[in-house]
Amino acid sequence: MTATVTAPAGAPPRRSLIAQNPSILWFLAILATFCFGVTFLAEATGTGAISTSMVKTLGKTLCLCLVALAMDVVWGYCGILSLGHMAFFGLGGYAIGMWLMYARTEIIVAQSLAEATLPPTEAEIRDGIATQIFGVVGGNEFPAVWAFAHSLPAQLAMVVLVPGLLALVFGWLAFRSRVTGVYLSILTQAMTLALSLYLFQNDSGLRGNNGLSGLQNIPGLESLGQDVISIAFFWASALALALGYLLFAWIVSGKMGSVIRAIRDDEARVRFLGYHVESFKLVVFTLTAIVSGIAGALYYPQAGIINPAELAPIASIYLAVWVAIGGRGRLYGAVIGAALVSLLSSWFTGGGAPDVDLGVYTVQWTDWWLVLLGVSFVLVTLFAPKGLGGLVDLIAERRAPQRVGDYGPDKSALRREEGPPQGGEE
Amino acid sequence: MSALLEVSGVSVTFDGFRAINNLSIAIGEPELRAIIGPNGAGKTTFMDIVTGKTRPDTGRVTWGERSLSLLGLSESAIAREGIGRKFQKPTVFEAQTVRDNLRMALKNRRAPLDVLVWRERTDDTARIEEIAAEIGLSAHLPRIAGELSHGQKQWLEIGMLLAQEPRLLLVDEPAAGMTPAERAHTTDLLKRAARTRAVVVVEHDMEFVRRLGCKVTVLHEGAVLAEGSIDHVAANRDVIDVYLGR
Ligand SMILES: Nc1ncnc2c1ncn2[C@@H]1O[C@H](COP(=O)(O)OP(=O)(O)OP(=O)(O)O)[C@@H](O)[C@H]1O
Ligand SMILES: [Mg+2]
Numbered sequence: 001m002t003a004t005v006t007a008p009a010g011a012p013p014r015r016s017l018i019a020q021n022p023s024i025l026w027f028l029a030i031l032a033t034f035c036f037g038v039t040f041l042a043e044a045t046g047t048g049a050i051s052t053s054m055v056k057t058l059g060k061t062l063c064l065c066l067v068a069l070a071m072d073v074v075w076g077y078c079g080i081l082s083l084g085h086m087a088f089f090g091l092g093g094y095a096i097g098m099w100l101m102y103a104r105t106e107i108i109v110a111q112s113l114a115e116a117t118l119p120p121t122e123a124e125i126r127d128g129i130a131t132q133i134f135g136v137v138g139g140n141e142f143p144a145v146w147a148f149a150h151s152l153p154a155q156l157a158m159v160v161l162v163p164g165l166l167a168l169v170f171g172w173l174a175f176r177s178r179v180t181g182v183y184l185s186i187l188t189q190a191m192t193l194a195l196s197l198y199l200f201q202n203d204s205g206l207r208g209n210n211g212l213s214g215l216q217n218i219p220g221l222e223s224l225g226q227d228v229i230s231i232a233f234f235w236a237s238a239l240a241l242a243l244g245y246l247l248f249a250w251i252v253s254g255k256m257g258s259v260i261r262a263i264r265d266d267e268a269r270v271r272f273l274g275y276h277v278e279s280f281k282l283v284v285f286t287l288t289a290i291v292s293g294i295a296g297a298l299y300y301p302q303a304g305i306i307n308p309a310e311l312a313p314i315a316s317i318y319l320a321v322w323v324a325i326g327g328r329g330r331l332y333g334a335v336i337g338a339a340l341v342s343l344l345s346s347w348f349t350g351g352g353a354p355d356v357d358l359g360v361y362t363v364q365w366t367d368w369w370l371v372l373l374g375v376s377f378v379l380v381t382l383f384a385p386k387g388l389g390g391l392v393d394l395i396a397e398r399r400a401p402q403r404v405g406d407y408g409p410d411k412s413a414l415r416r417e418e419g420p421p422q423g424g425e426e
Numbered sequence: 427m428s429a430l431l432e433v434s435g436v437s438v439t440f441d442g443f444r445a446i447n448n449l450s451i452a453i454g455e456p457e458l459r460a461i462i463g464p465n466g467a468g469k470t471t472f473m474d475i476v477t478g479k480t481r482p483d484t485g486r487v488t489w490g491e492r493s494l495s496l497l498g499l500s501e502s503a504i505a506r507e508g509i510g511r512k513f514q515k516p517t518v519f520e521a522q523t524v525r526d527n528l529r530m531a532l533k534n535r536r537a538p539l540d541v542l543v544w545r546e547r548t549d550d551t552a553r554i555e556e557i558a559a560e561i562g563l564s565a566h567l568p569r570i571a572g573e574l575s576h577g578q579k580q581w582l583e584i585g586m587l588l589a590q591e592p593r594l595l596l597v598d599e600p601a602a603g604m605t606p607a608e609r610a611h612t613t614d615l616l617k618r619a620a621r622t623r624a625v626v627v628v629e630h631d632m633e634f635v636r637r638l639g640c641k642v643t644v645l646h647e648g649a650v651l652a653e654g655s656i657d658h659v660a661a662n663r664d665v666i667d668v669y670l671g672r
Binding site: 251254255256258259261262265266268269271272273274275276277279280283 | 477479500501502503505506510511513517519520521522526529530531536537538541542544545546586590
């Protein structure tokens, strides 16, 4: 072995984010095309070929793609199989939902009291709002958690703070005790289950199983129809997804990405390099929880309603399934998985798919969709561990760009094709 | 020469089995030290204790000028104090390139925020390439580490150790799986490193240890059996009985 080989002259030490992640440009281009296409076909802004409810479905799908991105970073890149990220998503939804519901009820109450002879006092309006909102659970005053519900900035801050703080405290406790693997997954399931059960109670202060409703009506924008609002939320969701993609692409590339993937593959070894593994996990866990909260805050105004069932443990498991099917350890994989599976899911369960008459038995997709999903999950896990995103490798392999940053979970076949670098074999 | 690392009266018991028994070792700076001993003598466990992987039942482990106790520190804090380690079974990050592996090991700030905003400067690149040349992997920098041969992985791990610029290098069986030429090169490399640092090498191969030409500590059943030059310990009756004469 000769130890004095000179450094290969062309080795690029520093490369831009986009050069490291060629998928960014592709992703943004496809997303922009999709958004303009939908806008062009929507009722408010275009031909009307796409109904307003379809625009909402597509906008919601973009939010699901965003939470899937977060899941991919925490699981696919950092190796923390969190089965609780939909809880953060739900909390974001609740945070914004409280303001939406409060502000809209305030307008309604103010209108109805305006007809009275005496102008209503502040307290009367507040009582009116409380009775309207909490009548269903037999209450007529505001629980403490609603203290800031009248303030949009405060509730927007909650969208970030509530999931962020919960993740910070939960993650700190769990990672500090070095809970990993299956135990951590179970712990996150317990967290989301506990939250959901708590919210189901009427005295949780968030209307128990009724949840928050009427969220599609944006206070102050009553003059605009749902067709316009749906397009606005659609674009907001697309923007959030684009920014989320850029943020996560930045995080998983470069040295941070190296360390995160190293933690996934062998966290004990990373410690001996001097990295405090728990802090890194905590940063990733908390950051992805915050992004999940933001995704939820954009999702529920389009859904119109949020209730504790949204935080059920199964929701977070679905999230993991989407990411696995799409291909974990690559950002676009998560987007593909979430978009495809959630859209298919609403098509099948919404009665869109025609029943299959087998003569002796009629397959009704509303019942059988979950079976199909489960089977697909097993098949993908067994036979295509790279997920649908792995298909992209087949295309990219032919062009074989020299990439130094964003690897999938496996020793990628792509890189083996690249062969030895300029310096040549010794 | 005051001791950089001082292990005194340390014992470790695994399920009733005493793997380390009242062990005391002091390493100076700079110093090259070889540790030999039969399988199960406790050589790797000694490194586990120093690097924070295993907590001893009794004893003290102190470090540096201020005699800092390492026993309360986490593995990562100990590594940041300047103790680097190469494992017996080569452990590199197989899914990442050789360059990424070295880059991660490079002596830089380790906090998440520092890592996030870190950008490779020219001197970082130069340092990576210098180390790669030293370990003979210059041509392999863009390769996935998992594709390297066993010997090359050993080299890479040694390179990562050098990149950390530790004050103390703990090297567990560096020459396993290497050709004679590679072994000679490893010896040179360790000797060179030991000019400015403390280097502790665990090795089975007597020829290798002889070529290091340094003080040798013989471990047996978790305690020091003999200490001195290679010729001195090789002549020791107890050492011949338990180890060399097998
Ligand atoms: N985590 C552990 N749990 C139980 N026993 C252990 C553990 N680690 C080490 N041992 C035992 O302690 C003894 C010393 O092990 P150690 O690995 O330190 O030996 P060694 O000198 O490095 O041997 P080798 O030359 O084979 O590498 C062995 O008997 C081993 O089985
Ligand atoms: Mg050993």
